[in-house]
Amino acid sequence: MTLIAKKIDRRSFMKVSALAGGGMMLSFSWLAGCKPTTQAEVMELPKEWFELNSYIKIGDNGVVTLMSPNPEFGSNVKTSMPMILADELGVDWKNVIVEQADFYPERFDRQFTGGSQGIRQGWKPLRTAGATAREMLIKAAAQTWSVPAEEITAGAGTLEHKASGKKAGYGEMASLAATLEVPEEVKLKDIKDFNLIGVSQKNVDGKKIVTGKPLFAMDHYPANALVAMVVHPPAFGMKVKSLDESSAKGMPGIKDVFVFEPVKEDYDRNFFDVNSFSNLVAIVGTSTWEVMQAKKAIKVEWEITADSSFSMAGFGGNKMTVKVPGGVESTEGHKAAMEAMAKGKVNLLRKDGDPEGAFKKAAKVLERTYTAPYLAHNCMEPMNCFADVRADGATLYGPIQAPELIRNTISARLGLDKEKIQINLARMGGGFGQRAYGHHMVEAAVISQKVGAPVKLQYNREDDMTYGIYRPTYSATYRAGLDENNNLIAFHVNGGGVPESPVHANRFPAGAVDNYLAEGWSVESNITIGAFRAPRSNFIAGAEQSFIDELAELAGKDPIDFRLELLERAKTNPVGERNDYEADRYAGVLKLVREKSKWDEPKSGVNRGVSAYFCHNSYVAEVIDVVIENNAPVFKNVYAAVDCGIVVNPDAAANMGEGAIVDGIGNALFGEMDFVDGVPQKNNFHQYRMIRQKEAPRHVEVHFVKNDIDPTGLGEPLFPPTFAAVANAMHKATGKRFYNQPFMKEMDVSRSRI
Amino acid sequence: MAVFNLSVNGKKQQVDVDPATPMLWVLRDHLNLVGTKFGCGIAQCGACTIHLDGTAIRSCQMPVSAVADKAITTIEGLSEEGDHPVQKAWLEHDVPQCGYCQAGQIMTASALLASNPNPSDDEIEAAMNGNICRCGTYLRIKAAVKTAAANA
Ligand code: FES
Ligand code: FES
Numbered sequence: 001m002t003l004i005a006k007k008i009d010r011r012s013f014m015k016v017s018a019l020a021g022g023g024m025m026l027s028f029s030w031l032a033g034c035k036p037t038t039q040a041e042v043m044e045l046p047k048e049w050f051e052l053n054s055y056i057k058i059g060d061n062g063v064v065t066l067m068s069p070n071p072e073f074g075s076n077v078k079t080s081m082p083m084i085l086a087d088e089l090g091v092d093w094k095n096v097i098v099e100q101a102d103f104y105p106e107r108f109d110r111q112f113t114g115g116s117q118g119i120r121q122g123w124k125p126l127r128t129a130g131a132t133a134r135e136m137l138i139k140a141a142a143q144t145w146s147v148p149a150e151e152i153t154a155g156a157g158t159l160e161h162k163a164s165g166k167k168a169g170y171g172e173m174a175s176l177a178a179t180l181e182v183p184e185e186v187k188l189k190d191i192k193d194f195n196l197i198g199v200s201q202k203n204v205d206g207k208k209i210v211t212g213k214p215l216f217a218m219d220h221y222p223a224n225a226l227v228a229m230v231v232h233p234p235a236f237g238m239k240v241k242s243l244d245e246s247s248a249k250g251m252p253g254i255k256d257v258f259v260f261e262p263v264k265e266d267y268d269r270n271f272f273d274v275n276s277f278s279n280l281v282a283i284v285g286t287s288t289w290e291v292m293q294a295k296k297a298i299k300v301e302w303e304i305t306a307d308s309s310f311s312m313a314g315f316g317g318n319k320m321t322v323k324v325p326g327g328v329e330s331t332e333g334h335k336a337a338m339e340a341m342a343k344g345k346v347n348l349l350r351k352d353g354d355p356e357g358a359f360k361k362a363a364k365v366l367e368r369t370y371t372a373p374y375l376a377h378n379c380m381e382p383m384n385c386f387a388d389v390r391a392d393g394a395t396l397y398g399p400i401q402a403p404e405l406i407r408n409t410i411s412a413r414l415g416l417d418k419e420k421i422q423i424n425l426a427r428m429g430g431g432f433g434q435r436a437y438g439h440h441m442v443e444a445a446v447i448s449q450k451v452g453a454p455v456k457l458q459y460n461r462e463d464d465m466t467y468g469i470y471r472p473t474y475s476a477t478y479r480a481g482l483d484e485n486n487n488l489i490a491f492h493v494n495g496g497g498v499p500e501s502p503v504h505a506n507r508f509p510a511g512a513v514d515n516y517l518a519e520g521w522s523v524e525s526n527i528t529i530g531a532f533r534a535p536r537s538n539f540i541a542g543a544e545q546s547f548i549d550e551l552a553e554l555a556g557k558d559p560i561d562f563r564l565e566l567l568e569r570a571k572t573n574p575v576g577e578r579n580d581y582e583a584d585r586y587a588g589v590l591k592l593v594r595e596k597s598k599w600d601e602p603k604s605g606v607n608r609g610v611s612a613y614f615c616h617n618s619y620v621a622e623v624i625d626v627v628i629e630n631n632a633p634v635f636k637n638v639y640a641a642v643d644c645g646i647v648v649n650p651d652a653a654a655n656m657g658e659g660a661i662v663d664g665i666g667n668a669l670f671g672e673m674d675f676v677d678g679v680p681q682k683n684n685f686h687q688y689r690m691i692r693q694k695e696a697p698r699h700v701e702v703h704f705v706k707n708d709i710d711p712t713g714l715g716e717p718l719f720p721p722t723f724a725a726v727a728n729a730m731h732k733a734t735g736k737r738f739y740n741q742p743f744m745k746e747m748d749v750s751r752s753r754i
Numbered sequence: 755m756a757v758f759n760l761s762v763n764g765k766k767q768q769v770d771v772d773p774a775t776p777m778l779w780v781l782r783d784h785l786n787l788v789g790t791k792f793g794c795g796i797a798q799c800g801a802c803t804i805h806l807d808g809t810a811i812r813s814c815q816m817p818v819s820a821v822a823d824k825a826i827t828t829i830e831g832l833s834e835e836g837d838h839p840v841q842k843a844w845l846e847h848d849v850p851q852c853g854y855c856q857a858g859q860i861m862t863a864s865a866l867l868a869s870n871p872n873p874s875d876d877e878i879e880a881a882m883n884g885n886i887c888r889c890g891t892y893l894r895i896k897a898a899v900k901t902a903a904a905n906a
Contacts, residue, residue, distance in 0.1 A: 074852030074889050202848050209853035210844045210860060211836040212789020212829030219788035227783075252755075252772065289772060289779045380793050380801060380854040380888045429791070429854030430888050461794045651848055655894065659851055662890030685798035685886065693882040696892035 052133035054107035062171035073431030088130025103403035116616035116713020140177035200651035217426035235678030247299035253290030276468035328678030349505035353515035358490035362481025370543035375471035381429020387444035388454035393420035399428035406438030433531030471532035486555035496521035511579030534716035542723025592641035609728025617712035635697035645709035657702035664722025666691025763831025773819035789829035800885030810865035843902035851889035
């Protein structure tokens, strides 16, 4: 058994018990839509609840309520995180009710969803919270029965003292347990004793989803709320010059029309404060349809922005100055600028050995350039937020991955103490990084404050798609040298983008080649970007793994063998100190995917591509089979092998993996946002092609490496390698290499139906 | 503004709205039936799918004035207890990720099965192609449609 120091802050317990003493005055289920989930309907609710800590309440009848701390955007945290609590606590899952916690930093650590970190960073705190409550129940039983605590066992919601034959349900001991001292140290379960972690459990919100219950912020309709929409400039690099209020004010249902600034000019921004436009027009009315009509009719004059800059805290908190060029930009200009930058003065990111000397000696040299366009997140739920700002406080309810940071922003913008700002966490209709940025919440808050009423801010699809915060556009040039025995002796990556470089200098194949050079560069822009499922990796993995495939071909080696050869070198005799991956685990997923895909038994008519990548602490290898039917690619089979340590909820993990692969295929084939004079060239799904049912792969298998390593994330890692597996498989099928995303543009369009 | 008498999920409802208002917003803003979702507003994503006399339609493109006395069914009215074979199959396959598209997917699938109880793979793909799932749950959707067909 592991003994670990108590991680739960004592003060938070004190505060909680003080509040609990006066009755549970804290409303977790603020919305009808967030009331106890499905199980509650079949369980009898207790007469009284006893709170053992922030995460766990036990009813007098043994029913357990577990708080799910992180916002849910579809990655299953609302089911998987409580499963960790429940396993350590030792309760039957069927006696558990899961409730979504609101944003409440005094009670919960790190209420942030993103970066595939929920399970990884929640693992220890959640286990500790579960084990702490279990120990308090045991102590309560020991006191009641006057027997030594060490002789009492706890599990399946029952406490038992074998020697005396005494037995009790958790519910019977909960009231005493809740009054006991919180133990300083607790024993966590042995991994082999887990009986819930690793056993698939259904989504706790499944029933509500399939019956259409209100779960999303957009479903929140308080009787007195007005509807608001914004009008943003038609192009990046523009702002509102003047508004003709009369063009919309008299229209049916319209209450107010005005220009506002989402951010004050002198505000020091935090990492997730991304505002695409310096001012916006608000339209406020009584119903969505009426406001939509006014949005069509409204007349606004726009003007070009000048250069500007603002101060911003980086992810680590260090301040930097961000420069924003004025004026309008186009994709053509970005391409030219990226080409020039790649050839100009670049930043040295890493150098091992003597790359140029080695290239001179190389028997064969391969050089290829890869590019990808901007991508829009296109979450199914368009941005929206409910805000009720009063003189004495504010309540917000909207899709947000990072409530903590946006609360600071809202506080600064409204001039309200942050303690007076309540953020309730909605289920999100997708996130993918977009909802780490809370501009929509600030906008809703400013509008509510201005009109003095609660408002539902609603973006339409066009707003959502053209607001910005895109995945950046990138370019990377790879160069490699092989000696006469086809050994890799030199490797060079030069990569950049608008406005950031995608190069991860210490990732594979760094460490596996003696002479290695990584360089980066970036181009400033006023088109806003943000995290998008596996930032940077989502491009660079595709480029690197396509290049490695072509390199293996040049070397006359099997692409899996070639990668394993390099990983063996990185393991036995690594180059350099700072290599960001474990070569063994990397090789492990390649070996597993080789086995599961029957890689060594090629079938005629099957064109397969392989790819492997490590990011967000997890390792993934994928094999994709493609055939060309009616001149269009049909993805027959996808095999993925994943090493993310312990898998908490296997079927949900597989679902996540399948989705990431589908997403990867879709964006590799179709994903693209271009600009002309600052204007996004697509604004809805008739123009922005999304992968649909017909293009989805026919069969996907997600296999997990079995080990006892603490779990890491899953939301992102299956996405980046998909791009190269697609490109490499399509090369086998068509004889053509795919260097520029989206790949469908590179297909012979006249022969293609897709 | 005009008064419309509607039949929604077997209940008579009256609304007083602009005749051009799409059923999507009549349901959401005026009848408190929020299970029907807004995704694109231009009949491209399927999130707003409802049944009109049993046929799947995109409610974002259906003005209230065109509904007349046709029976409207929304996700809330698909079954009393959430036990329509399609809903049960969705739970069995644990289809949803974020869940936002799923009401629309279920309404499209249930209309398909009502008219074609044993669809082929191609027919499922064709019928479901208008419903985008950004989370990429397409494989589970297809598997669930087949399970629902088998269990209906
Ligand atoms: S909202 Fe109606 S089809 Fe997209
Ligand atoms: S489950 Fe998220 S869009 Fe389909």
